[in-house]
Amino acid sequence: MSNWPAVVIPVTDLQLPKLRIKTTLGEFQSATGDNRFSMYVCGITPYDATHLGHAATYLTFDLINRYLQLSGVEVTFVENITDIDDPLFERAKRDNQSWSELGDSQVALFESDMTALRVLPPKAYVSVTQAMISIISAIEKLVATGYTYELAGNVYFRIAQFLPNLAELSLSQEEALTIFSERGGDPERPGKENALDPILWVANKDGEPGWKSKMGFGRPGWHIECSVIALQNLVGVDYLVHKRDVQHEIDLQGGGSDLIFPHHFMTAAIAQALTGNNFSQSYIHAAMVGLDGEKMSKSKGNLVLVSNLLKAGSDPMVIRHALLSESYSVDRMWHMNTLSKSQERVTKLRSALARVEVAPTDQVIMSIAASIANDLNTPAALEILDDWALQTQNGLLGGSVGEISRFIDAALGLAL
Numbered sequence: 001m002s003n004w005p006a007v008v009i010p011v012t013d014l015q016l017p018k019l020r021i022k023t024t025l026g027e028f029q030s031a032t033g034d035n036r037f038s039m040y041v042c043g044i045t046p047y048d049a050t051h052l053g054h055a056a057t058y059l060t061f062d063l064i065n066r067y068l069q070l071s072g073v074e075v076t077f078v079e080n081i082t083d084i085d086d087p088l089f090e091r092a093k094r095d096n097q098s099w100s101e102l103g104d105s106q107v108a109l110f111e112s113d114m115t116a117l118r119v120l121p122p123k124a125y126v127s128v129t130q131a132m133i134s135i136i137s138a139i140e141k142l143v144a145t146g147y148t149y150e151l152a153g154n155v156y157f158r159i160a161q162f163l164p165n166l167a168e169l170s171l172s173q174e175e176a177l178t179i180f181s182e183r184g185g186d187p188e189r190p191g192k193e194n195a196l197d198p199i200l201w202v203a204n205k206d207g208e209p210g211w212k213s214k215m216g217f218g219r220p221g222w223h224i225e226c227s228v229i230a231l232q233n234l235v236g237v238d239y240l241v242h243k244r245d246v247q248h249e250i251d252l253q254g255g256g257s258d259l260i261f262p263h264h265f266m267t268a269a270i271a272q273a274l275t276g277n278n279f280s281q282s283y284i285h286a287a288m289v290g291l292d293g294e295k296m297s298k299s300k301g302n303l304v305l306v307s308n309l310l311k312a313g314s315d316p317m318v319i320r321h322a323l324l325s326e327s328y329s330v331d332r333m334w335h336m337n338t339l340s341k342s343q344e345r346v347t348k349l350r351s352a353l354a355r356v357e358v359a360p361t362d363q364v365i366m367s368i369a370a371s372i373a374n375d376l377n378t379p380a381a382l383e384i385l386d387d388w389a390l391q392t393q394n395g396l397l398g399g400s401v402g403e404i405s406r407f408i409d410a411a412l413g414l415a416l
């Protein structure tokens, strides 16, 4: 797949505090002495490009990526594109369009949104169609090792042995079943060994693309794509050879909080069945963005698309500021005035940054860094910037405008 242009992070020689983030299962801390970090973030299903919830999620992992790079860590960031999936095929059919053209057009839109928002591109940006040979090999291996069973040409993964892990997510099997059904699962299909078994291989249906495999002509289900794309690009080509080895784990899997279950649970279980190892050291999930008191969703038709905001003339840095103005980890609402509030704050910041003489900056930079390091507390970081702009407006002197401008560009992605 193509990729969006690289963003150059200005170099700083600051000693930054250690990054600490509350993860879904505990706490993440950037390790001292380990200079490499592997991060896999679940990408879009390209049928309705970037709404604000997507943007908030990708900005969360962009902050982590930027902060670790600024701390001298070599980050390998991989993202997928779910270009084979039921919702994409359904949308293409509804609109009488080819699924691949719809996918390509939405991927292009997503890339231009990411570019406008100054999100650092992944090192590998891999679609399911690109990874098809590896995905098929992985399913064939799972079939050969007894992790699967067949049902009318479809192949299911036996999840039973992994279900005790639901306790870590504080989910009962009943709750899991409800969510599974809402998020693409088929718990009621007759003949399944366990209602929560996810589908690995879908027998070909009319109008859908298909690939040849030992399982018959068909296409993969959702979760296995991420297990395979992550392992192949972050662990290495020999990931299918079982070795008890911590090097076989990735450092972080991320995505929106709607992926905690079933997607990330299933991805981890399938990866563990493939490699014999734990899949990821940590999981971080970005909270949801709603609109005016309601959940934002495709079914409600109230999605706010980044591309529409840009088309209507919004400044991408103001959109980025608005998304950073609330915590990544708490569900939040987007309102009509969210952008105008950020517009006002960005205007004040730009006016301060345009001055030759500015208020002291050293302490401001370190306080912003400490806020980001403290569970990505961007609301606090932006308030520190507001205070600095006010001090500058009030005539305080002694800072370096170049240093603060470079730092907020590098760490917050705000090129103002």
Ligand code: ZN
Pocket: 041, 042, 043, 080, 226, 263, 267
């Ligand atoms: Zn995924």
